[in-house]
Amino acid sequence: MPRAAEFLVALPYRRFCGRSVQGYRLGRLAGIGGSGAVFDAVGPGGVPAALKLLRPLRPSYDLAAVWREVAPLSRVDHPALPAWRGIVRAGRAYFIVLERMPGDSLATWLFERRHVFGPVEVAGIGSQLADALVALHEAGAAHGDLRPANILYDGERVSLIDFGLSRQEEDGAEVFAAACAADIAGFADLVLYLRYSSFDSSRRGGSWRDELPLAPAQRRFLEEALAGADMLGSALSAREARTRFLDAFSSRCFT
Known part of the structure; x- marks a missing residue:
């Protein structure tokens, strides 16, 4: 703007x-x-x-x-x-x-500072955010607008903010399930943003599946998390997403 x-x-x-x-x-x-x-x-x-x-x-x-x-x-x-x-x-x-939560938005880190997120940072940010989603979803709430602008980061700590589009169990089972699935898909999108911060443009070749050097477990997690927003019956729960993310994106798993 x-x-x-x-x-x-x-x-x-x-x-x-x-x-x-x-x-x-x-x-x-x-x-x-x-x-x-x-x-x-x-x-x-x-x-x-x-x-x-x-x-x-x-x-x-x-x-x-x-x-x-x-x-x-x-x-x-x-x-x-x-x-x-x-x-x-x-x-x-x-x-x-x-x-008041510390840090600047991940949008600022990504698009203004052009910060490159290494494996340890990706794993740390993802694990904190996944843990927050487990707590939210299991308490009957979903964020509804998970994206870099709504996540603060101070170099160590992650905070999820802006709940203006949140949904609750009381909104109805289908509405709540869709919001939870959108949160998990938004989480996967965020992981892709973080991975792309170190993207080598010489590898440009189509979709993220072609461009990013992902281990098989990482690719499977991202595909399942993103697909859940379109196929609610197959959507990962927040707890499943956290487990699979931690298994796939611990720093030792990066290629």
Whole structure:
């Protein structure tokens, strides 16, 4: 997006920077997504926080959108997921108060910094993320939008953020199963992004199956994880995906 367009998109949100909202001092605008804007903030006692404002230009408060965002976080206590600390209000604007997670998005690492992820990093990032998905899915929640922009990384720790498109068991069995399968496919997509960071362009030759030097177990895992989004009956569970990923992508298994 051109800088002028980015400025215009951010303009309605920037008026909140520097304001205090029920004991939270809003700092910089950290990001804007499909479901709202996130601000770095400092809370009571100087505790860092992240405050997410859900679309301030809406004419009315969208309770369903807020619940969709916080429901998964209210179900699960996991180090890769931000803790939900409540909701605060400034006039007609409502903010979800979240634990501030460290690092920058994997989209920044991949597309701006052009960081090359080696085998140890791929295995470490994948194992943390897979563990978070097991905790989420087995608690009856699915993220629904797993992609590099929604995963933070500080060089060691991985955090999954932005639950604006999440789904719960209460949404119905088919809806929840589809969201879980999409999470697993998104996880496989992420692994491919990480592997492509070290891609040798001289090997360009079609699909990822042709271009990436993958061990047989790695190829099988990726094919099964990606196929599950189209064939729900064959979708891997999060626990199965974690086991197969760890078996296939431990650093000793890279070719």
